Amino acid sequence: MQLHLDPSSATPLYAQVVEQVKALVASGGMRVGDQLPSVRDLAVSLRVNRNTAAKAYQMLEAEGVLATRAGHGTFVAAGSSRWSRQERFRRLERLADRLLVEAHHLNIPPAEIASLLERRLHAFEMNRPKSTGKS
Amino acid sequence: MQLHLDPSSATPLYAQVVEQVKALVASGGMRVGDQLPSVRDLAVSLRVNRNTAAKAYQMLEAEGVLATRAGHGTFVAAGSSRWSRQERFRRLERLADRLLVEAHHLNIPPAEIASLLERRLHAFEMNRPKSTGKS
Amino acid sequence: MQLHLDPSSATPLYAQVVEQVKALVASGGMRVGDQLPSVRDLAVSLRVNRNTAAKAYQMLEAEGVLATRAGHGTFVAAGSSRWSRQERFRRLERLADRLLVEAHHLNIPPAEIASLLERRLHAFEMNRPKSTGKS
Amino acid sequence: MQLHLDPSSATPLYAQVVEQVKALVASGGMRVGDQLPSVRDLAVSLRVNRNTAAKAYQMLEAEGVLATRAGHGTFVAAGSSRWSRQERFRRLERLADRLLVEAHHLNIPPAEIASLLERRLHAFEMNRPKSTGKS
DNA sequence: GTGGTCTAGACCACG
DNA sequence: GTGGTCTAGACCACG
Secondary structure, eight states: OOOOOTTTTOOOOHHHHEEEEEEEHHTTSSOOBOOOHHHHHHHHHOOOOHHHHHHHHHHHTTTTTTETTTTEEEEOOOOOOOOOOHHHHHHHHHHHHHHHHHHTTTTTTHHHHHHHHHHHHHHHHHHHHOOOOOO | OOOOOOTTTTSSSHHHHHHHHHHHHHHHHSSOOOOOOHHHHHHHHHTTTHHHHHHHHHHHHHSSSEEEEEETEEEEOOOOOBOOHHHHHHHHHHHHHHHHHHHHHOOOOOOHHHHHHHHHHHHHHHSSSSOOOOO | OOOOOTTTTTSSSHHHHHHHHHHHHHHTTTOTTTOOOOHHHHHHHHOOOHHHHHHHHHHHHTTTSEEEEEEEEEEEEEOOOOOOOHHHHHHHHHHHHHHHHHHHHHOOHHHHHHHHHHHHHHHHHHSSSOOOOOO | OOOOOOSSSSSSHHHHHHHHHHHHHHSSSSSSSSSEOOOHHHHHHHHHHHHHHHHHHHHHHHHEEEEEEEETEEEEEEOOOOOOOHEEEEEHHHHHHHHHHHHHHTOOOOOHHHHHHHHHHHHHHHHSSSOOOOO
């Protein structure tokens, strides 16, 4: 699992780990059932405090992205959102609104937003192994 | 100007103000040249300290969203980002990536992302007054 | 890091700190990666409030001169301006115009401006360590 | 006398007037002995408070740029700097240092500083009427 | 220990 | 009346 932390970012280290693990899972860099390094190993390889690594895993578990099997380690969880369809869309809508607001202030027109999103989506899907048919 | 702060949010109060003012401007709820409430009035209406309200305005001015006219108050600026094209796209790209990652974890397929974005964009533009052509 | 504040100056205390830190970095008195005193220590040594010292560091971080590493302190950043080329030249042009106007009123002819600038530039570069080529 | 004030600038209005009058004199847009509009007329034409216009003239008088002849009005003064040669160079040096520091942080190399200064100097001299020989 | 946020309250410049 | 600066002092997140 290859993560790259930016220690001088305003985003806390644990949150960077959360974001990147979610990105890995979303892009297919990690698949359901894959095992993650132990908290201890992760902390060593990222050169962060062990508490930082542990906090990241806790957050990811809380979100349902990872699951810990006692004594066996931490794995990418199968479960997708426990939230209702309405709640899931509400959350995405909030992010979409922030994107649109930011694009407006960065003076980036709608057409360019669309093409940028398509480009990024494509970049994600390049990394994803072929679907097994189970979505 | 109607803002709603959530004191229990992890987002600092001043940052909530910044976000909401940017959203108002982007959505057409406020237009270039419109005057904002004075720092003192805003502080009273949001029940925050004057310094907190002032900090929000200062951040917005630093971003080029607002402009302060000495002794006269604070206004929506004509804008146009001062950042390099590269920096502007880098910022939007980060938001786009987060949106795509989040959509995956919320189990919302790409086609629905596109339609949601279009819907939100439309909602924004409904509020925006038609251009008069006079700049 | 040796700074000298003039409490009777029209320039705010935090802005004096900003100016002097930028001068230190530009002249090679501080190098990329160097750690600055903590906000608390700086406040004590300058006999200003902690908030004032913090504000100076925040401005410098916003300008890209410093970078903060959560829980570790504040460091000289690798830099490189985020502004557009146009904006960067506009800013320098304003300073150049002020210099030329002032030189006229001080009755200092163009030829002497050039030689003074060269002298000062030389003084700056004397202090700057030779590049190691390693960036 | 054509001045252009930017009400949303951080520079106070009176200081903008001071700067621009000095620039006019330096560039030859106004010459020694030329009469300036009355405080009242200036205030009207710039649409500023009369106190603002008066303060600008006071500052310019204090610097020796303008002189008021009681009952006759305000004129561009002949006198150049009352300061010693050393003091005059010290003042220009301060501006030069600020320019060099800023150029460094804007990532503008020395060669470009020189060419920019030359360009601006040229722009100034274009406006200046031919010397009468008295400098 | 590090920086970030917030309040209460004072003083000041600008216009 | 407007925003800007500064202090004293408290609390919090991060690591």
